[in-house]
Amino acid sequence: MKTTIGRSLGQLTAAAVAVAAALVAVSASAQIKVAQVVELSGGGTAAGSQYRNGAKLAFAEINAAGGIMGKKIESMEMDTQSQPAIAKAMTVKAIDEKVTAIFGPVFSGSILVSQTESQKANIPNFTGGEASNVTAQGNPYIFRSSFNQSMGMPKVANYMATELKAKSVVVAFVNNDFGKGGRDSIVKELGSRNIKVAADISTDPGQVDMSSAVLRIKQANADALFAYLNEEESARLLKELRKQGYDKPMVGETTLMGAKVIELAGSAANGVRGHVGLTADAPAFKDFGAKYEKEYKAKPDHNGIKGYFSAYMLKAAIEKAKSTDGTAIAAAMKNSCFKAKDNPGILLDVCFDDKGDIDRESFLVEVKDGKQVVTATLPMLNKR
Amino acid sequence: MTDFMQLLLSGVATGAIYAMAALGFTLLWQAAGTINFAQGEFVMLPAFAMLIGMSMGLPLWASFIVAVALSILVLGAAFKKWIVDPMRGSGVVSVVVATLGLSIGLKSFVKASYSAEPHPFPSIFGDEVFKLAGVTISYSDVGALVFAGLMVVGLQAFLNKTITGRAMQAVAQNTFAAEALGINVKRMIFYTFAINAILVTVTALLITPTYLAKFDMGDNIGLKAFFAAIIGGFNNSRGALLGGILVGVLENLAGAYLTPAYKDGVALALFLTVILIKPDGLLGTPQERKV
Numbered sequence: 001m002k003t004t005i006g007r008s009l010g011q012l013t014a015a016a017v018a019v020a021a022a023l024v025a026v027s028a029s030a031q032i033k034v035a036q037v038v039e040l041s042g043g044g045t046a047a048g049s050q051y052r053n054g055a056k057l058a059f060a061e062i063n064a065a066g067g068i069m070g071k072k073i074e075s076m077e078m079d080t081q082s083q084p085a086i087a088k089a090m091t092v093k094a095i096d097e098k099v100t101a102i103f104g105p106v107f108s109g110s111i112l113v114s115q116t117e118s119q120k121a122n123i124p125n126f127t128g129g130e131a132s133n134v135t136a137q138g139n140p141y142i143f144r145s146s147f148n149q150s151m152g153m154p155k156v157a158n159y160m161a162t163e164l165k166a167k168s169v170v171v172a173f174v175n176n177d178f179g180k181g182g183r184d185s186i187v188k189e190l191g192s193r194n195i196k197v198a199a200d201i202s203t204d205p206g207q208v209d210m211s212s213a214v215l216r217i218k219q220a221n222a223d224a225l226f227a228y229l230n231e232e233e234s235a236r237l238l239k240e241l242r243k244q245g246y247d248k249p250m251v252g253e254t255t256l257m258g259a260k261v262i263e264l265a266g267s268a269a270n271g272v273r274g275h276v277g278l279t280a281d282a283p284a285f286k287d288f289g290a291k292y293e294k295e296y297k298a299k300p301d302h303n304g305i306k307g308y309f310s311a312y313m314l315k316a317a318i319e320k321a322k323s324t325d326g327t328a329i330a331a332a333m334k335n336s337c338f339k340a341k342d343n344p345g346i347l348l349d350v351c352f353d354d355k356g357d358i359d360r361e362s363f364l365v366e367v368k369d370g371k372q373v374v375t376a377t378l379p380m381l382n383k384r
Numbered sequence: 385m386t387d388f389m390q391l392l393l394s395g396v397a398t399g400a401i402y403a404m405a406a407l408g409f410t411l412l413w414q415a416a417g418t419i420n421f422a423q424g425e426f427v428m429l430p431a432f433a434m435l436i437g438m439s440m441g442l443p444l445w446a447s448f449i450v451a452v453a454l455s456i457l458v459l460g461a462a463f464k465k466w467i468v469d470p471m472r473g474s475g476v477v478s479v480v481v482a483t484l485g486l487s488i489g490l491k492s493f494v495k496a497s498y499s500a501e502p503h504p505f506p507s508i509f510g511d512e513v514f515k516l517a518g519v520t521i522s523y524s525d526v527g528a529l530v531f532a533g534l535m536v537v538g539l540q541a542f543l544n545k546t547i548t549g550r551a552m553q554a555v556a557q558n559t560f561a562a563e564a565l566g567i568n569v570k571r572m573i574f575y576t577f578a579i580n581a582i583l584v585t586v587t588a589l590l591i592t593p594t595y596l597a598k599f600d601m602g603d604n605i606g607l608k609a610f611f612a613a614i615i616g617g618f619n620n621s622r623g624a625l626l627g628g629i630l631v632g633v634l635e636n637l638a639g640a641y642l643t644p645a646y647k648d649g650v651a652l653a654l655f656l657t658v659i660l661i662k663p664d665g666l667l668g669t670p671q672e673r674k675v
Binding site: 040041042045046049202204207208209211212213215216219231232235236239240242243244245260263264265266267268 | 387390391394395398495499500501502503504506511513515520522524525593594595596598599600604635636637638639640643647648
């Protein structure tokens with residue numbers, strides 16, 4: 001009798017374990033796991049937090065609408081601490097978690113290091129990094145959410161040559177992969193338009209006192225300033241420029257006119273102008289901006305839009321590939337265009353080339369009374 | 385020459401702010417034998433206290449007064465009672481390790497409770513500028529210089545000219561002798577911690593508009609103030625003032641005439657040079673201790 005009861009209990013336990021395992025397996029396969037490997041502390045906090053928030057908002061919307069092909073998105077957040085080595089380690093951790101896609105890092109220096117890991121694991125990796133060399137590694141799994149610097153800088157140089165009629169420009173940049181890449185691109189573009197670079201001034205990541213950098217900018221006595229720094233440093237530079245009474249045109253590419261920079265710099269940001277790939281003040285992004293502000297009680301900047309766009313881009317790619325396999329998703333995006341009317345979450349029509357570089361409309365803006373005002377909309381570089 | 389004057393003025397203004405935080409280092413060392421490696425975070429906390437005050441609708445000046453009161457309570461009394469007093473018997477190293485841990489804990493606490501993002505902070509002196517003899521001068525620089533100058537001069541006067549100040553100095557020089565003379569040693573030590581709490585709150589008020597309110601904003605100011613205190617002399621409050629100004633001015637000059645990339649290395653280079661040539665600091669005096 002004892003033996004029979006014991007055997008029955010054993011069979012019952014085995015059956016329960018099997019059912020539980022099957023339930024776990026069904027539950028796991030009914031979800032799409034993704035990882036946000038972003039800058040949530042350190043110098044890139046402003047950029048990483050915005051990117052994370054944008055993507056998080058999109059995941060919630062997608063899940064509320066039934067997920068992707070009936071599967072809900074399960075997102076993990078990992079902090080790179082704005083350090084490339086930690087970004088790489090976190091990417092490996094995300095791969096161990098068997099994610100379908102990785103979002104981030106936003107900093108170019110970090111994605112340059114971490115993308116080798118996602119490439120080895122055949123996992124699509126979206127990034128907010130803008131340095132030209134991010135997509136020059138021959139990685140079929142890397143996809144930008146913003147312009148490559150070599151696509152944005154010609155538009156800035158054109159603006160300085162034709163609108164500002166500048167003959168000489170002082171270039172200030174942050175001494176990291178993002179800043180150096182931007183500096184190299186703009187110097188090349190200015191040179192091809194016969195605009196002299198009067199001074200080439202580097203600042204350190206996280207630099208708090210900009211007084212000597214600004215003094216050197218003033219000493220250069222150029223027709224205009226082109227500044228290319230991360231958000232916090234941009235705000236500090238603008239404040240110091242204001243403090244030292246700098247009165248020449250201040251031009252930037254994306255970050256200098258970003259919402260976070262305007263918030264941090266206050267009135268010192270007024271008058272700044274330049275080119276942005278993404279702005280919440282453009283009509284196409286207004287609805288997204290309102291949703292973001294409602295959720296986070298803060299205005300989104302270009303990084304918030306990048307995160308939101310990347311999440312919806314993954315949805316569009318999975319639906320096109322009809323698969324959650326990394327290689328199929330990547331193949332669905334390469335050399336392809338996606339229309340916003342078919343995929344509203346991507347906000348604007350976009351095209352990816354074979355390297356993962358993105359092309360879409362962009363904007364010329366000026367900061368007036370603490371707000372970014374769109375002064376012109378520029379078409380895609382390569383109209384398809 | 386105009387450029388030089390511009391750099392000098394801005395360097396002296398920044399240096400005066402370093403000096404205030406450095407002064408806190410020297411006071412705590414003299415009165416309580418404590419090296420507070422959380423001094424940078426002691427500057428960061430009042431900045432967030434003022435931000436919270438302003439988010440509740442208080443004007444900046446009122447938030448500052450509330451922050452001063454809170455600082456005396458938390459960074460003065462509570463810090464002394466719960467961290468320094470239990471550790472003092474175990475030697476300087478224990479206090480150093482405890483304050484290093486406190487520094488990490490405070491950063492993590494602010495990061496978790498107030499986000500890791502930087503926040504704008506208004507300048508009490510406004511953003512306007514004026515020109516004097518070709519030099520562009522901001523009201524915030526002048527204000528920082530005057531405010532910090534008044535704090536340092538006022539503190540020197542308090543320490544040298546009042547009975548309480550002299551009693552505090554007596555405690556710093558010889559605790560046992562001071563006690564034998566009837567000085568309330570515990571109270572004098574508390575006053576030192578309270579003065580440090582006021583100094584860090586004023587430092588936060590003056591420096592946060594430039595540094596931006598962020599959980600790790602104290603890293604830089606804490607390090608610069610520590611270097612300034614060592615350069616000037618850890619056992620001399622006037623030395624802290626000299627060290628702060630030297631660091632502020634030389635950083636600016638190196639940034640403009642060498643390269644901005646070397647700017648942050650100036651304090652370290654000066655620190656190394658001074659401790660190699662004069663280990664007690666420029667105005668410091670050798671200290672003898674019983675072994």
